[in-house]
Amino acid sequence: MYKSEKSCTSPCGVLYAVWRISLCLGLHSGSSGGPSQTSTTHQQRFEMVHPHPPITILNLAKNAAEPYGAEAVTQKQYLRKTNRGKVQKLCREHYLRNDIPCGSSHCADCQRILSAIELGHGHRHPQDSAGQADRMEIEETESTKKRRKVLLLSQSARTGHRKFTNKHYLVLDTNVVLRQIDLLEAASFGTDLIVPQTVLDEVRHRSLPIFNRLKSLINETDPTGRFIRGWVFWNESRFDTHVRREPEESINDRNDRAIREVCTWYKAHLAAHKIDVVLLTDDRANFDKANQQHILASTTKQYVEHMAQESAQLLLDLVASTGSAFESDDPNNAQKEKTKSNFYQEYLPLGQLQSGIQSGHLFQGTFRPNPYNYLEGSIFHDAFDKPLLLIGRESMNRAIDGDVVAVELLPREEWKSSTDDVVVEQDAAGPAEDPDPESAGSSLEEEAEQKESRTISKTVKKAGPGTNSQPTGRVVGVIKRNWRPYVCHIDRASIPISALQSSLSAHAVFAMPLSRSVPKIRIRTRQASTLANQKILVSIDRWEPSSRYPEGHFVRALGIVESKDTEQESLLLEHDIPYRPFGKAILDCLPAAGDKWVVPEKSSSSPLWNNREDFRDLMVCSIDPPGCQDIDDALHAKRLANGNIEVGVHIADVSHFVLPDTPMDVEAASRGTTVYLVDKRIDMLPSLLGTNLCSLRPDVERLAFSVIWELREEDSKIEAVRFTKSVIKSKAAFTYEAAQIRKDDSSLKDEISESIRLLNKLAIQLKKARMDNGALNLASPEIKIHMSSSESSDPVDVEQKESRETNSLVEEFMLLANISVARRIYESFPQTAVLRRHNPPPKTNFEVLQDVLLKRRGLELDVSSSASLASSLDKCIDPKIPAFNTLVRIMATRCMLPAEYFGSGSVSKDTFGHYGLASEIYTHFTSPIRRYADVLVHRQLHAAITDGPLPTSMNSKAFVEKIMTNINKRHNAAQKAGRASVEFYVAIAIKAKQQTLQQKSPSSIPRSIPGTEPSPAAYVTAEAFVIRTFRNGLAVFVSEYSLEGLIKFKEDQEYDGERYEIGVSRQTGSSSKSASVREQTDGGLVKIGIFDKVSVGISTEQDRSTQRGRVKMVLLKPINSSNL
Structure with missing residues (x-):
């Protein structure tokens, strides 16, 4: 059928085919042009998302003068929803080939294809951040040849299986990847995994985090480094394996058929080598049809059970409970399901939820549990001034912190108020519950249920209707789950005695999440006795209406409880902080000279000095906290002949080293921010950049991005401002304390000391102007933890951080730089400028604090504007308690909404403002070493002042908004991780003080x-x-x-x-x-x-x-x- 269609084997035609394939895979972002627009930058993005196509497909285009096989062209149809809600039908050409390699090291034919590709032409250098450098051929070196070498599946294939005794490869289907990724990642599960393109695309669209994990898994090598664990087979682009969707066939059924077609093709392709192919699927329909087609197939649980005994015992703990076997086939299981009574109501179908939300009958929001009462939660919705309450387990209906839920509003006479009780789960239910679901209805389960019912009745009665009642509802469905791996402990009370005696049989136990906002999770494990004193990682698989608690599976052990290494890793995992080492592809992006890199001599022929000013003679200095190594800002001030003051803020020019769309750029975008813990730092960028080449160290020439103002000395009004890339040589690096001492010592008359005094004078005026404009002086508790020595991580004491004038000095000029840059990039890029805003909080957020202040202290809090709030906070003073004003400011801060990054084209201009700073526009420019948003701002500012092009992706509102969403998530996680780290070390310090008291x-x-x-x-x-x-x-x-x-x-x-x-x-x-x-x-x-x-x-x-x-x-x- 396809052979009668138009074929294309010319070089131009093949390039067009490649472009079309990448377009179909959703990789060609921000461009609507034809193949002539395919650039090396686009190729790199292709390589980062899809590991093997750069060799198997893109290089075919490079060598298309001698095509490897015939092609056919077909069409693919898509339905796409536009930003305005309209649905478009798209029809695109899809080119097919017959030379996509299988990845087996036994197949000589496919290896010849790969060998020809490996001998292709050299790579091309990506464009720089401004898009100005021409793409240049670079010499083919041994290292680049090594990177081009394609690793294959192992020669031995999978052996030693007790059911599939022949050598075989495993073909994964989508549900196995989505549900069993923890098992697949385990090294003991083995190699030789085949991932069809169909599965790769489905996973990418359904779960980006799992897609990224799958990419990493595919690229892993075996212990010898000679073979890879997984191979992507591009079945949708191969003539023999591409399948068309039949009339009335669902997309899911078509994709399952495509996966089975891959198995059939591999079976025939490798028959001469006597290698079997086994389909791993937990989908009943796919399993049955595979058997009908005489394809070897297995469920995940069955396959693991028949692996080598020593591996199977441990790997079975990693098998997810959802769809891991066909329990419904067992009549005993079916009977048990019938006799089970539901604790919770079934969720409404998704279509009914969506129509209910659109009609206003249901309300969508993010579920947040009450931190003081586990039987109460709420969602926020614009339709209500107060949170919509959810009281009792039945009303919360299996929602977990962060889930996006649909809530049905109860009649007004059933509205209640939030309870005034502290209710802890262990107190209400106790540890006596039986974790084994087969024991449902046992005396232990009934006793726990009765105790919890009494607690619920008690709290609900106190939360009855009244004058303070709030809108109250119940969850009727979950739109999007927020499940993630959870750091847990095993509840020792739930471990059967037989398990403590090292039985190898599986036992149901409760895993208690570190986060008290998450219910305990029922898991089955053969390692209960071993894990009893360890922290472990657990994933939730399902939460059925008939189960009081969610069911999950063990992922891995983290280490002994209270071990510092274990606690640190637990903290990072709990807050989803990426802490993996930087990979080779990322490190290859660093300058080849490493720490020997220096700024080249100034020359008109040097590209680095183009559009870059020489500020090496200026009296520049930096002021930072003690021990700061990633110095990304420095300042200078000098008097001008006209009586005004020139002030410069100089920021590390990170964007010179981090080029768009490179592996290092992609990793920085993923991490979003550097995470600061008490005793360690999780860097956004490799340390060679963060603490060396980009750090503005004293007496070293460094690249910078400078903002230069001319300010009036009498009031700090801006007379002029300009932006330029520069080279600086900092004259000194001070701590806040050292700079303060230098400023206060009137005997010091040197240029640096005078500069600091001048900067401080101007900063005082800038701060006064901000406060007069309505900026808020809020407070957050900050402490400093003292370690026993520089080499030790044992805390010995805790003290509150002292804030000095020099802290405010630096802050004021960083704020001024951020505001000035925000105006400039918005002027040039009104649709995609990277900005930061702080929305005004709803006045209802302050109602409780206002009432408390009035009734407890007779003070009024005016929240009509930021200026009124600032004035009111200044008046909240208790002469007998000096710390009272700080306490009120801390409580006021908690009433605020969090600040967030956004793209300027995604919201209306009247919502750009920063409420806390009383600024109409704001961004982050001053910390590119530790914040990815600042890197993007640097690129936009450079393009704005040079009239150069931006990277293609930065012209897309959708792309910018997607990046902002991730940065906001990472920023919030980093803050929580930092606070958790402080709490952990404070607890250690308190424990040490207790021991000291006892010893005395x-x-x-x-x-x-x-x-x-x-x-x-x-x-x-x-x-x-x-x-x-x-x-x-x-x-x-x-x-x-x-x-x-x-x-x-x-x-x-x-x-x-x-x-x-x-x-x-x-x-x-x-x-x-x-x-x-x-x-x-x-x-x-x-x-x-x-x-x-x-x-x-x-x-x-x-x-x-x-x-x-x-x-x-x-x-x-x-x-x-x-x-x-």
Whole structure:
């Protein structure tokens, strides 16, 4: 049929075919031209997304004068939804060939094709960031030849299987890749995996994270480095294996047929070599049809069970429970499913959810659990001023933190208010539950269910209808799951005795996630006794309506609980921080001279000096925190002849080294930001750049991107501004403290000291102008952790960071640079400028804080504008408590919305503003070593001032928005990881202080007994402020340690929600007078409310069952909470 269609074998025709193939795969972004627009930059993007086509397809185009095989052309039709919601039908030509190699090291015919490709012409150098450098041929070296060498599947193939005894390759179908990627990645699972193009494309469209993992898996080599683990077979582009979709055939059925066609072709192609091909599928229909076509097929679980015994026992733990076998075939399983009762309602079909959302009957939002009550959650929706409440397990209906859900609104008479109780899952359900789903209905399960039901009834009753009721609803479906691998501990109480005796049979146990916002996960493992004291990684597979908890599978062990290495890796995994070493392809992008690279001599013939000014004689210096190695900003100031001041901000020219669309650029875009932990840094860029070639070290010539202003000395008004790339030679690198000392020492009259004083004078004026314009001076708790030595990571003390004038000096000029650059790039690129905004918070966000301030301190908080809020915050002062104003600012900060990156063409101009800075436009330009957004801004600014072209992708609004989404995600994750790292080291410091106290007075300080309350003398004492009150507890903030903690009482206390206070009986707990807490004599109650200063005892503990470590707090004054 195809042979009668038009063929094309000319060089131009083959190039056109290649371009069409890449277009069909969604790789040709931002261009609508023909083959003449295919560039080396596009080729590199192709190579990074698809590992093998650069050799098997793109090089065919290079050598098309001697085509390897005949071609056929067919057509592919697509439906595409435009940005305006319209559906377009596209028809594109699809070229087929008969020379796509199989990847087997046994096939001589395919190896001849690959050998010819390996002898092709040299590579071409990519365009530079401005798109100005011509693409030049470079010499074919041994290293480039090595990179062109194509690695194949192993010569031995897969052997030693107890069911498929012949040598064989595994062909993966889509559902196996999507569900079993953890198993496939395991080294012990082996090599020789064939991934059809059909599967690659499906995975790419359904899950980009798994697609990236699949790419990495395919490119991995065996221990010898001679063979690869996986081979992409481009079946959609091969004449023999391309299949057309039949009338009335679903896309899924067509793709399954295409995968089976791959198996059939391989079976015939490798028959002479006596190598079998086994289809690995967990799809029942695909499995049955494969058997009908006499294709060897297996489910994942069946295949692993028949692997070598030593491998099978461990690998079975990695098999995902969803679709891992056809349980429905077992009549016993079918009967069990019938007798199971549902804990939750079934979800509505996706089509019904979408139509309900469009009609306004249902409301879509992101599910967020209540951090104080695991039986309560909420979503935010523009239709409501307050969050839409979800109370009880049934209403939350299997939603997990971050899931995008559809919620049905309950009738107004069923609306409730948020509860005033602290409810912890272990207290409500307890560890007595049986993790084995087969035991559903057992006495343990019934007891746990009854206990939780009583807790729910109690909290729901307290959250009944009233004047403070909120919109209330129930989840009826999940639009998008936010499941990810979770760091967990095994709940020891759930481990059967037989498992602790090292039984090799699988047992169901509970994995307790590190994040308390995630429910415990039921897994089956043969390693329960081994994993009992370790942190592990667990993935959720499914959550059926009949199961109280989600089901998942073990991924891998991380190490012993409380080991520092284990805790650090757990922290990075929990917050999805990429920490893999930089690969060879990335390191190959670095300058060949390595750390010997220097700025070339100034010459008109040197491309580097084109459009670059020489600032090496300026008195430039940097001011940074102690120990800073990635110095990406420096400043200078000097007086001009006309009386004005020239100020320069000089930023590391990272974009000179990180070229668009290179592997290093792609990796930096993926990482998004450098992550700063207490004792380590996870770099966005290789250290050669971040801490050396790009770092603006003193007395070393470095490339920079400079913003130069002419400012009036009397008021810092901008008279002129210009932007230029430059070369600088910093004269000094100061810490904030050293710069402050230099500024304050009036005896120092040198040029650098005078420059710092001049910069400080101007910075004070700039800050005043910002504050007068309505900028907010908010606060966030920051502390410094002291280590025992420079070589040790053992914390010995914690102190609050001191902010100096020089901190503000640097901040003001960085802000000014960011604002100036934002205006310039928006002027040139109004549709794709990379900007940052901070939306005004809804006024309802401040309602509680306003009410608390008014009732507890008689203070008013005006939130009508940022200027009014700033003025109100300045007036929130308590003369008796100096720290009160800082506390209020911290609480106000929590009412704000987070700032975010965005593309200028994606939102209306009136939403560009930065609320906190009171600026109409803003971006990030000043930290390109550690933020990828700044790298993009540098490229845009350079293109703007030179009238040069941008990389093609940067002209696409969709591409910019996609990058911004990832950067926002990475930025938020980095902040959370940083805070978690601080909390971990603070906990270690507190534990060390406890041990020191015990060593000083071992006889007078009784050691705490596991499971009992420690003696008050065993606690580290500190002052704290109450920031929230509950019927059965207090939330407090300890500024000394930057810690927020929960003090939980065993019983409910007298609670006054109107006054935000609780009343504790003096007979119940031993009281102690405190000047900041009001005492009420009537009834013998001690009243404690929000903003009151209290004394707390802090300790660290580890739950013996769940292995969770935490910082625990108890109230010591004005009353001891030990008996509460």
